[in-house]
Amino acid sequence: MSSASRGDLTTRARIRDGAVECFAREGFSVSVRTIAEHAGVSPGLVIHHFGSKARLREECDTHVRGVITEVKTQTVEEASGAFMLQQMAEIEQYGPVLGYVLRSLQSGGVLAADFFELMVEDVERFMAVGVEAGTVASSRDPAARARYLTSSALGSLMLHTTLHHTGAEPDFGQVMQEWIEAYMLPALESYTEPVLLDRTLLDTYVAHAGGGAGDEGGTGTGDD
């Protein structure tokens, strides 16, 4: 336990952090040898410390999850747009973590689902605040809307990454910037000015699906 208390500069931690970087850069099929070389150790030592590649992956998952919740807590405590922007400016600092999350989102797995749910909760809370402030419209199903918005944004970001950075070393700062440049305007436009001028589609679907099968996620339908 002495090594753990001494901080994070143990060889174990160095391997772990290096592994996060490698996983982010080259995907989860990166070899143990590459990870070992990146940390300046032998492949055997990686296994000696973590038991197996799968367990190393798990440890990376929990570590990344920890970083995320830490940042999230900070953000919630500050809860200011300025801090949020500052975070986005420092996004390069979290490059490996962001890359790791994106790789997880591509590959599936527990961390990906957890992260998605975390984002959904954030978005739902954020939207609720906007609704109360009068800047955001209320929804028939706030939870579903939050899931939809999260899924669209995250999925779009994923797609952009895979399509335009097929190389093994994507720069996530650049990816993010490209993505914002390409989609920010149409997104804001679509969310501010209705895309569909004809209400028929929505009304039809609401009459059809809303009457027959209500969803069980019972936060109730939002009213004005």
Added chain:
Amino acid sequence: MSSASRGDLTTRARIRDGAVECFAREGFSVSVRTIAEHAGVSPGLVIHHFGSKARLREECDTHVRGVITEVKTQTVEEASGAFMLQQMAEIEQYGPVLGYVLRSLQSGGVLAADFFELMVEDVERFMAVGVEAGTVASSRDPAARARYLTSSALGSLMLHTTLHHTGAEPDFGQVMQEWIEAYMLPALESYTEPVLLDRTLLDTYVAHAGGGAGDEGGTGTGDD
């Protein structure tokens, strides 16, 4: 050439079709041995016919691309909503192809980019028709909007697939149905009734970024 003229029931074609299924079900890391077993032949024969796994993959790409353009041509010729719905009902028929495309979208590659551009073109044309008919609002940048809408929908579908069907054998009919059930209502709602009641964000962004890059679409913002 006699074998090619006899139709598609050659061993080569059987292997190819089986490979598309395998790639769709298990991803592109599926082994040649699995593909061979699926087609009821030896691994060596697969290589003998296609030269290498990479070339087999290419052939699958072009084949899938062919199926897509064929279906697309039919759809354009018919161009009726009824036919479109019929196609969606028969979507299970195209399960392997759809799965293959989704895998491509996850892994990147030429087919993925091609398919995305194809979809963007379709969406842009479709939206233009709607704008002329008065059912769809005009956009400051129709091309960017088409890209955004396509990216959101496709990305969301991808994300849903990877998150909820982490198993090796996803049923794409079911995936599609789940996706529609989860996201159709909030999507229609968001596109029909503006999400953001405050125009500040949009106006700010337009003033900031729109000053540099002008819009060429410009039939006006088309609101009341």
Added chain:
DNA sequence: CAATACATTAAACGCATGTTCAGGCTGCTG
């Protein structure tokens, strides 16, 4: 019927992978 070309297979090759093993090195403890 003999010859030729093709379809097909079983076995093996070379390689990269994750993992194991036996031992060497270092630092602490008696």
Added chain:
DNA sequence: CAGCAGCCTGAACATGCGTTTAATGTATTG
């Protein structure tokens, strides 16, 4: 100093991969 325990390495092992090779069967053709 002797000994022990941990960190660490280099080499080896087992496995699965894509691919090659030699040989077998099977038609078609002269």
